Amino acid sequence: MKNHEYFSLFTTIIRDFKLKGELTGITCVSTGNINDTYVVSTVINGMEKEYILQRVNHKVFSNPDKVAENVCKVTDHVEKKLRESGYKDIRRRVMRYYRKSDGSYFHITDDGNYWRVLSCVYNAVSIDFADIPHLRAAGIAFGEFQNYLSDFPAESLYETIPDFHNTAKRYDNLRKAASSDAFGRLSSVKEEYDYLMSMENEATLLCKLSENGLLPHRVVHNDTKCNNVMFDSVTGEHLAVIDLDTVMEGLVAYDFGDAVRFAANPGGEDNEDTSKIYLDLDYYSAFAEGFVPCLIGKVTDKEIETLPDGVLAITLELAARFLTDYLNGDVYFKCKRDKHNLIRTKAQIALAKDVFGKMPELRKRLSAIVEENR
Numbered sequence: 001m002k003n004h005e006y007f008s009l010f011t012t013i014i015r016d017f018k019l020k021g022e023l024t025g026i027t028c029v030s031t032g033n034i035n036d037t038y039v040v041s042t043v044i045n046g047m048e049k050e051y052i053l054q055r056v057n058h059k060v061f062s063n064p065d066k067v068a069e070n071v072c073k074v075t076d077h078v079e080k081k082l083r084e085s086g087y088k089d090i091r092r093r094v095m096r097y098y099r100k101s102d103g104s105y106f107h108i109t110d111d112g113n114y115w116r117v118l119s120c121v122y123n124a125v126s127i128d129f130a131d132i133p134h135l136r137a138a139g140i141a142f143g144e145f146q147n148y149l150s151d152f153p154a155e156s157l158y159e160t161i162p163d164f165h166n167t168a169k170r171y172d173n174l175r176k177a178a179s180s181d182a183f184g185r186l187s188s189v190k191e192e193y194d195y196l197m198s199m200e201n202e203a204t205l206l207c208k209l210s211e212n213g214l215l216p217h218r219v220v221h222n223d224t225k226c227n228n229v230m231f232d233s234v235t236g237e238h239l240a241v242i243d244l245d246t247v248m249e250g251l252v253a254y255d256f257g258d259a260v261r262f263a264a265n266p267g268g269e270d271n272e273d274t275s276k277i278y279l280d281l282d283y284y285s286a287f288a289e290g291f292v293p294c295l296i297g298k299v300t301d302k303e304i305e306t307l308p309d310g311v312l313a314i315t316l317e318l319a320a321r322f323l324t325d326y327l328n329g330d331v332y333f334k335c336k337r338d339k340h341n342l343i344r345t346k347a348q349i350a351l352a353k354d355v356f357g358k359m360p361e362l363r364k365r366l367s368a369i370v371e372e373n374r
């Protein structure tokens with residue numbers, strides 16, 4: 001779409017939601033791989049107010065209304081917990097969905113796209129490459145989020161993406177994509193495919209422990225990239241946890257693992273130069289120092305002990321998902337470069353190899369944090 005088309009669409013959406021003020025500016029947030037996100041500015045009586053406008057990818061989230069219901073149940077619950085804890089500035093600590101006057105959550109365009117409006121946390125930033133203080137704060141944000149949801153009725157949540165972090169199923173999907181090889185790409189990715197297959201036991205370890213009743217399922221965030229935490233732009237303090245579309249039952253180790261996978265790799269998730277990719281142990285420690293103390297006494301010892309396994313499992317799982325999408329012809333993740341899914345696969349594999357070599361150190365550092373906080 002051209003600029004003036006966005007302007008006209010967003011003006012229509014703002015009117016549809018009966019938001020006050022005139023649209024004055026649009027900024028695209030280009031980091032997401034699934035939904036399309038924009039920050040829009042409006043002005044009313046000389047005062048500026050920002051909102052998030054987001055197109056929900058309804059191929060990935062096939063039931064957007066159910067996603068909205070989930071998110072609202074979760075944000076209501078978190079809000080209640082924040083109030084009970086005596087927080088004052090609630091609007092900065094939890095994001096909200098706007099509803100239309102008929103109660104619905106979406107502006108649906110003639111071409112069938114679902115647009116929603118979310119509150120914008122003021123005087124706050126989201127950070128793709130967090131430094132150590134921000135990472136520690138992100139750890140606390142996701143740890144507290146976990147605690148707020150510890151008594152949330154899991155059965156009331158709709159499964160927005162079935163088997164989202166079922167690594168065994170993700171591996172099955174990879175095998176299926178390889179056996180049909182619909183785009184003739186398998187021969188060029190044999191090395192990556194073989195490596196992932198050789199790591200299947202490590203990747204599925206936590207799923208097996210869970211199947212055997214050794215790790216409980218809890219309501220977790222499921223997409224704990226540090227850019228899903230808003231930070232105060234001046235103090236760096238953590239504010240709202242955002243991107244709640246995948247809040248579902250899952251394993252705590254995957255929330256821990258995904259946060260570390262994303263934030264403790266200074267090379268970034270899709271760096272073509274894999275020599276830049278590694279797990280920075282101090283970044284790992286910083287996140288763990290924020291996250292783990294929130295969990296102690298609230299989750300089982302086995303859950304704590306297996307947190308490092310989550311880093312390896314989720315990195316392998318994401319590599320498998322990227323490679324599956326590459327073999328399937330790039331239908332799921334947005335591709336912003338040629339062979340983007342293959343580049344992402346290689347980056348995640350490079351990271352998984354480094355994580356694998358550092359597992360003893362990850363366990364050692366975790367034990368030290370646990371000892372200090374018991």
Ligand code: GN1
Nearest residue numbers: 031032033034035223243246269318
């Ligand atoms: C997707 O769109 P984004 O960045 O919030 C994906 C996550 C991946 C992530 C990798 C619904 O999240 O699972 O970890 O890309 N979300 C979905 O960057 O598949």
Ligand code: MG
Nearest residue numbers: 032034223243
């Ligand atoms: Mg997300």
